[in-house]
Amino acid sequence: MNGPASRTVHRLRALALALAALGLCGTVWAQGAQKARPAAAGAVAAAAPEPDRSPLVKVADGRMLAPDIARIVNHGELLVAMLSTDNPPFFSVKNGGLVGTDIDLAKSIASELGVSVRFDRSYKTFDSVVEAVAMGKADVAVSRLGRTLKRAQMVHFSISYIKLGHAMLINRMRFAQLAGDRTLPQVVRDYTGTLGVLAGSSWEEFGRRNFPKAKLVKYPTWPDLIEATKKGEVTATYRDEMEVVQLMREEPGLALTLRTVTFSDLEAPLSVIVGIRDLTLLSFVNELIAQRPVQPTADSVLRALK
Numbered sequence: 060m061n062g063p064a065s066r067t068v069h070r071l072r073a074l075a076l077a078l079a080a081l082g083l084c085g086t087v088w089a090q091g092a093q094k095a096r097p098a099a100a101g102a103v104a105a106a107a108p109e110p111d112r113s114p115l116v117k118v119a120d121g122r123m124l125a126p127d128i129a130r131i132v133n134h135g136e137l138l139v140a141m142l143s144t145d146n147p148p149f150f151s152v153k154n155g156g157l158v159g160t161d162i163d164l165a166k167s168i169a170s171e172l173g174v175s176v177r178f179d180r181s182y183k184t185f186d187s188v189v190e191a192v193a194m195g196k197a198d199v200a201v202s203r204l205g206r207t208l209k210r211a212q213m214v215h216f217s218i219s220y221i222k223l224g225h226a227m228l229i230n231r232m233r234f235a236q237l238a239g240d241r242t243l244p245q246v247v248r249d250y251t252g253t254l255g256v257l258a259g260s261s262w263e264e265f266g267r268r269n270f271p272k273a274k275l276v277k278y279p280t281w282p283d284l285i286e287a288t289k290k291g292e293v294t295a296t297y298r299d300e301m302e303v304v305q306l307m308r309e310e311p312g313l314a315l316t317l318r319t320v321t322f323s324d325l326e327a328p329l330s331v332i333v334g335i336r337d338l339t340l341l342s343f344v345n346e347l348i349a350q351r352p353v354q355p356t357a358d359s360v361l362r363a364l365k
Contacts, residue, residue, distance in 0.1 A: 139198065160221070185202060210261075222329070225325035228285070229288075249272065256278070257277070
């Protein structure tokens with residue numbers, strides 16, 4: 060075959076050979092890539108393992124613990140901030156040692172952590188006890204401490220370990236002058252008289268919130284408050300029911316000049332104070348409180364005092 064037709068046939072044969080060659084190369088390249096993949100995987104497997112990124116801390120006995128728990132365990136003791144003034148039955152010195160419901164709770168926390176406990180009683184007000192934990196000067200605080208909005212901005216509160224009712228200790232003569240022809244519930248509901256509260260305590264905030272029209276007068280100690288109420292320096296004093304009932308039980312003669320009012324709709328839950336960063340410690344304390352076989356109440360504690 061000659062001429063244009065022959066040249067066309069030759070071109071087609073050449074094109075076919077070229078395409079065949081390209082197909083062969085593609086097969087070879089694909090086989091090479093498949094052989095290369097296991098090698099790459101092997102290279103990854105041979106790479107050095109990533110460092111341990113666990114947030115836990117290893118302590119001396121080999122346990123892996125949360126950093127806040129490890130801090131206490133490594134230190135070997137639980138440092139507890141506490142008010143300097145005795146507050147039985149919660150905490151007080153008896154026969155040379157600290158006793159009370161708050162003391163027992165703090166000792167239980169330390170025991171479950173496997174450390175000793177040390178109480179720092181250098182604090183003069185309830186607020187300063189809370190601030191000690193907020194500033195990292197203590198691990199926890201127990202001191203008959205109530206929950207307030209002010210404190211909630213700097214620390215964590217555990218679940219309540221006891222709830223106390225609210226009460227007023229009232230000077231009979233001063234209250235009669237304030238009341239006039241009104242009944243006691245009417246006067247208390249819209250109380251406008253002087254109201255004594257313990258300085259640096261949760262009762263300052265409770266007084267402002269629950270009796271916004273009252274004239275709050277702060278006193279440094281509970282005995283000072285009692286004396287001020289006796290003398291009529293304040294018409295009434297605001298405190299928890301347990302403290303007021305305990306006072307009247309110990310000094311029944313006060314009933315001649317003083318009377319009490321309790322509030323069934325107001326409670327003051329007491330909590331362990333925990334640092335704002337110590338979330339695992341908070342969870343631990345909450346669980347310890349929840350698992351106690353006997354949950355104390357104001358009535359049970361008062362009965363124990365008899």
